[in-house]
Amino acid sequence: MTAKHFLAKQIALITMGAALLPVSVSAAESDADTWALEEIIVTAQKRQEGLQDIGQSVQAITAEGMDKAGLTDISRLELIGAGISYGTYGNDAKIAIRGTNSNNTYGDNASVVGLFVDGVYKPRASQQTRAFYDVERLEVLKGPQGTLYGRNTFGGAINLHTNRPDLEEQSGELEVTAARFGVVRTEGVLNIPVSDTFALRVAGLTERSDGWIENSAGKDLGIDDNVSLRVSALWQPSENLEVLARVSSAEEKGTFVGLFSTAGICRPVTANGLTDLYGEFLDCQNPRNGAGLSEVSYATQGFYDIEYDYVENGDLTEDNVTIEVNWDLDGMAFKSISSYTDFKMDAAGDIDYSGQPFSRGSATDYAESWTQEFTLVSTDDGALQWTAGMYFSHDETQYGYYQYSHTAHDNNRIQVPDDNGVLHTVQSGTPIVDTTTVYGSRYAEELRTETDVFGVFGQVEYSLTDEFRVIAGLRYNSEDKEAVGGSSNYSGLPDFEKFVTFVPPSPTAPLAGSPTDLYVFNYSSGVDRVFPEKKYTDTTWRFGLEYDINEEMMAYVSGSTGFLSGALSHNGNITDPQESESWELGLKSRFWDDRLQVNLAAYHTEYTNLLTSIQTEIPGGGVTTTSVNGGDIEADGFEIELLVLPIEGMQIAFNAAWVDAEYGKFGSSNPYQLQNGVVNNFVNLAGERAPFTPEFSFNLSALYDIELGDYGVLTPSIQVAYSDDYSNHGFNLPNTPGGVQDSYSKTDFRLTWISPEESFAIEAFIENIEDEEVTARSTTGGNDRLQTTPLYPQNYGLKLKYSF
Secondary structure: OOHHHHHHHHHHHHHOOOOOOOOOOOOEEEEOOEEEOOOOEEOOOOOOEEHHHOOOOEEEEEHHHHHHHOOOOHHHHHHOOOOEEEEEEOOEEEEEEOOEEOOOOOOOOOOOEEEEEOOEEOOOHHHOOOOOOOEEEEEEEEOOOHHHHOOOOOOEEEEEEEOOOOOOOOEEEEEEEEEOOOEEEEEEEEEEEOOOOEEEEEEEEEEEOOOOEEEOOOOOEOOOEEEEEEEEEEEEEEOOEEEEEEEEEEEEOOOOOOOOOOEEEOEEEOOOOOEEOOOOEEEOEOOOOOOOOOOOEHHHOOOOEEOOOOEOOOEEEEEEEEEEEEEEEOOEEEEEEEEEEEEEEEEEEEOOOOOOOOEEEEEEEEEEEEEEEEEEEEOOOOOEEEEEEEEEEEEEEEEEEEEEEOOEEOOOOOEEEOOOOOEEEOOOOOOEEEOOOOOEEEEEEEEEEEEEEEEEEEEEEEEOOOOEEEEEEEEEEEEEEEEEEEEOOOOOOOOOOOOEEEOOOOOOOOOOOOHHHHEEEOOOOOOOOEOOEEEEEEEEEEEEEEEEEEOOEEEEEEEEEEEEOOOEOOOOOEOOOEEEEEEEEEEEEEEOOOOEEEEEEEEEEEEEEEEEEEEEEEOOOEEEEEEEEEEEEEEEEEEEEEEEOOOOOEEEEEEEEEEEEEEOOOEEEOOOOEEOOEOOOEEEOOOOEOOOOOOEEEEEEEEEOEEOHHHOEEEEEEEEEEEOOEEOEOOOOOOOOOOEEOOEEEEEEEEEEEOOOOOEEEEEEEEOOOOOOOEEEEEEOHHHOEEEEEOOOOEEEEEEEEEO
């Protein structure tokens, strides 16, 4: 069935009333006989507006909607709306929207989608997976957002807003969830109005689990050991002035789902065993050094099964202080957001990916950020509405990668010729010949970057008539980057005596843990260091027209641009910024006394100067990646959203996206030894579909409140997410086994009971009823290992909530 036929079928189903999106809609009574869809207030344009009044694609979900959808972290982002997908690689979030994706987020590279928590930008992709507790609402802005949000909103922006303290009454909530894999998640909230002008709100989260990747040789992966705390204070000395301070801290000490991946999968090879992009045969053995010859066969492992002898607990902390000042002036409102964040992540893991005691690797990601934003927005009812602001930030980041082997292996691999008679080493797993601790295969790299960002922006909206409005915006961005870094020379000597020094423990000491602890970088010396620096400037714009066809319907056209800052590398390489330009035509409408909502959007987006990666083999079997500008993508798409309340107590909605996204001029380095039997290091990807972008996807769900009188309310709900097949390899390389995610659907069912006074609730749930095995991302690593990371499997559990 083609995507168009499938879409036609689903629209037919909608007309019969059988589809729904898990967006917060409520049957709030406007009078005794009617009910209506809830109006969600968002701040997507730096001012409070109704979601249906914004002439651009924004999908929002309130705390109630998130609760009903089981949305407790960013990994279930696909439930917010079709056309959005989530992947992960190591601890980094990989978000894809409308044909663009966050392929490379290591080093100085950033996500294509900016994440903002209470207005504060998170510069590292590994920061995008937390803070999802005591949430007020979540907004997803589709398309470039360069004008109001600035850097690194190349493909879109996500706004997460947490709850503010309430001055009116004391309240609290305790929620406990017990789920599969020994998950126990506890979330607590206490709101305390200290006086008429001052209130405190304390929110905390703990999460423990046994892990969901089963390891036959050591600790399981995916173990949760997380604690988060947020204290908010609101001071409102007068009706037009308030100061809101938030202090938060998060700590994660469980086991990450692999350093860079979890399982390996079969890779394409020639008849004589050389890896070839177009190889006709499959090799399903682990090719890594020290992994043995046939001890680990990926073809016999389960989707969630591994065999790692070394699993290190992760070490992630994030502390934040944010102060927000809101001051209502005569005809305008002033906002100041000042923030400081200290983020540290150290992840270590088995990089021979086997039960053999051979090699270890680790990665660090540190970020210390200071941000300041000032905005002024008009608040009168005049024909001219405007927004103006300035933004400053200073980021100090450090990314590092470290590895070593601690036993000796037999590296006498066989050599065979390619089609031109050139000899190549067959990449096959090698056996360990001596288990005595001997530190070898040493490699380390680090990059420390300081980034100063300045932006000044403005946007105006002018009503030419009561029905017709024109919108224009402009932003100037300046970004200064200075870096210092480098890598070891891989000489094999005990002491490199240059930029990197390897410091092994004494011979009598036990085997060292994380490789991070064994390397010292001499930043005070100029030897073997690189000093890349670059000043980037960019001007982004937005233009829009909005026309109220009638009181129930608005048509709009919107154009916008975005950019993704260039990146500096540990080898001195510097890339240019990536740029995007998008045009969107849309319709927003509500009918049937606000019980039916129909939103349509069609868009064309061009992404230019995109980054690709050059992979260089590290002696000993590793791979280091360098980013270079590589080409472009054009994406055309159509999206539809319907929400309906057919009868009182029932909520129905549907959301679907069709995307045609293809590479234009684009290429990548060949991650394998050969291409069609000969050496060819360039892969031309022009015409290939963009990765992580299904041609067609949809969400549908439905719920019905069954009134039980004195016994409360019982609500059954169901939600389904469907996706066409798509490439989950970083560059959609052709003939990549396991690099294509087949089409799938995930169905969730929930049954919730709420007491008559709404103080107590019980929910039983099952997620991914089909138990679909979905791969988050695949890539090619050292020794040409094709490797993947899965998304969460089927889950089920019970949730209890008490409110007071």
